[in-house]
Amino acid sequence: MDRFDAMRIFARVAERRSFTLAAEDTGMPRSTVTDAVKQLEARLGVRLLQRTTRHVSLTLDGEAYYQRCLSILADIEEAEGAFTDAKPKGMLRVDVHGTLARHFVLPSLPSFLETYPGIEFYMSEGDRLVDLVREGVDCVLRVGAPQDSDMIARRVAMLENVTLASPSYIKRHGMPHHPSALEGHSMVGFRPIGTTGPLPLEFVVDGTVRTVVLPTTISVSAAESYLAAAKLGLGLIQMPRYHAADDLAAGALVHVLSDFPLAESPVSLFYPRNRQLSLRVRVFMDWLVRLFAPETSQGEKS
Numbered sequence: 001m002d003r004f005d006a007m008r009i010f011a012r013v014a015e016r017r018s019f020t021l022a023a024e025d026t027g028m029p030r031s032t033v034t035d036a037v038k039q040l041e042a043r044l045g046v047r048l049l050q051r052t053t054r055h056v057s058l059t060l061d062g063e064a065y066y067q068r069c070l071s072i073l074a075d076i077e078e079a080e081g082a083f084t085d086a087k088p089k090g091m092l093r094v095d096v097h098g099t100l101a102r103h104f105v106l107p108s109l110p111s112f113l114e115t116y117p118g119i120e121f122y123m124s125e126g127d128r129l130v131d132l133v134r135e136g137v138d139c140v141l142r143v144g145a146p147q148d149s150d151m152i153a154r155r156v157a158m159l160e161n162v163t164l165a166s167p168s169y170i171k172r173h174g175m176p177h178h179p180s181a182l183e184g185h186s187m188v189g190f191r192p193i194g195t196t197g198p199l200p201l202e203f204v205v206d207g208t209v210r211t212v213v214l215p216t217t218i219s220v221s222a223a224e225s226y227l228a229a230a231k232l233g234l235g236l237i238q239m240p241r242y243h244a245a246d247d248l249a250a251g252a253l254v255h256v257l258s259d260f261p262l263a264e265s266p267v268s269l270f271y272p273r274n275r276q277l278s279l280r281v282r283v284f285m286d287w288l289v290r291l292f293a294p295e296t297s298q299g300e301k302s
Contacts, residue, residue, distance in 0.1 A: 001036055004076060007069040009036045010048065014066045017056045025091065077279055088280035089118030096141040098125040099223045099243055100267065104291060105141070112287050119280050138281045139271040141288065143240070153268040154285060157292030159240040161262035163201070164253045168233040179203040179212055179260055188235040189219030190226050201238055203260040238262060267292060 012022040013033065023030040041048050048062035058066060096105055101123060113121060124137070143159065173185055179201075189198030198219050200211040218234050220226050227244060230237040231252050247253040269285055271277065277285075 001039075004073065006036045006040045007073055009033055010040055011066060011069045011073065013037060013049065013056060014058055014062065019056065074278065087118050088116055088278070088283050090278070090280055091120045091122060092280045092284060093122045093124075093137045094139055094141065094284065095124045095137050097143060099240075100141055100143070101125055103242055105288075108291055112284070115287075116280070116283060119284075138278070139269050139285070141267065141269055143265050143267050151270045152273050153270050154289075155266055155268050156285075156289045157267040158264040159242065159267060161238055161265055162241045162244070162258075163203075163236060163238050163256045163260075163262065164230055164244055164248075165236050165256050166231050166233045166253055167251065169230075169235065170254060170256075172233070176257055179205060179210060179257060182212060182214060182236075185214055186235040187214040187216055188226055188229040188237045189216035190237070191219045191221055193221050201236065202262055203257065204263060205260055209263060240265060 009022065009026060009028070012025055013019055016022045016025065019030055019033050019037075023033045026033065037049060044061075044065070046061040046065075047059050048065055050057045050059055050062075105123070109121065113119065141156075176182055176185060187198070187201055191198045198213075198216055200213045203210050203212065214236065216235065218229055220229060223239065223243065226237055226239065227247070229235070231247060236256060241248075244253055248255065269288065271281070
């Protein structure tokens with residue numbers, strides 16, 4: 001095994017904090033991964049990893065060597081790609097919010113994989129900002145602004161948000177015409193996991209964002225349930241237009257307070273600040289920017 005392969009194996013063990021998980025990621029026997037790290041430590045004359053029965057962690061020397069490995073491996077990949085016009089290859093691990101995955105990523109994924117047949121794509125779904133390094137994820141696609149200073153965010157789109165209700169709800173409560181005249185109305189509470197209460201409704205009135213909290217009879221934590229509750233007439237909701245486009249077209253939902261638009265939601269790719277991006281991650285990011293471009297354009301026109 002050459003030095004660069006050993007570096008790649010060591011970097012994966014360091015990121016996953018596990019010889020077993022690194023072996024699964026690289027498709028190698030665990031014994032091969034263990035031997036590669038042992039030989040690397042013997043050649044360098046230092047201990048790179050602290051091993052216990054529960055987990056693996058980097059020593060101070062290991063942390064310094066890991067950072068150098070990332071830089072060296074990224075330079076090698078970039079140099080080889082520049083001179084050989086090589087296609088990206090290997091495992092690409094991304095974590096995507098479920099609705100973004102089903103509405104945007106999955107329908108267009110076959111063309112991406114056809115363009116880059118050397119990439120093996122693994123996608124997990126969630127709504128939390130995962131620990132990318134510990135969980136072995138290359139990048140995360142999320143709606144919203146970054147909260148973690150250790151992450152770099154690349155904006156890929158701005159999504160139009162709308163206020164919605166079912167025809168049955170409007171029949172019972174009437175069509176509201178101003179955010180200040182919502183007395184007697186209710187909302188479906190959207191309460192993401194980890195929050196203490198439902199998020200308020202937000203409206204832009206005379207250039208200023210105003211929040212409104214209405215009574216709720218039901219609160220949910222998932223976007224699909226949020227949409228379903230609105231269609232059942234349980235209250236007003238606010239969400240990206242793309243997610244409700246079919247229901248709007250079918251008349252299952254109606255646009256409410258259209259004269260008072262909502263602030264757009266940023267869609268961003270997050271990746272670790274201290275990690276050099278591989279070619280497969282860079283081409284995936286560029287592809288996503290092109291994929292979301294029509295949605296952003298529609299939002300700018302509306």
